[in-house]
Amino acid sequence: MWGKYYYISSQKKIVKTAPEEDSNEMFVQFAMQPLVQEYRKIFNEDIIANTNKNREGHRTIKNTMFKMLPIDKAILGMVVR
Numbered sequence: 001m002w003g004k005y006y007y008i009s010s011q012k013k014i015v016k017t018a019p020e021e022d023s024n025e026m027f028v029q030f031a032m033q034p035l036v037q038e039y040r041k042i043f044n045e046d047i048i049a050n051t052n053k054n055r056e057g058h059r060t061i062k063n064t065m066f067k068m069l070p071i072d073k074a075i076l077g078m079v080v081r
Contacts, residue, residue: 002027038064 005026008019014026024033042061066072 034068035065038068 003025004016006015006018006023007013007026007029008015039061042057042064
């Protein structure tokens with residue numbers, strides 16, 4: 001996933017050259033885009049302007065990220081290994 005690799009879903013292949021001019025690298029496609037989409041679902045202009053909603057949004061995004069990327073289990077697994 002790191003580096004200039006691209007995933008072609010129709011062929012289920014990973015290649016080093018971009019199949020199309022607007023293709024995203026695998027890291028962007030599989031890691032960054034889902035995170036940005038979740039962030040944008042929670043935060044919008046109304047929430048940013050309102051301090052209480054902003055704090056609630058931060059709590060929501062924190063809980064969502066912990067569900068998507070359970071850091072506590074990952075660290076425990078690394079320590080055990």
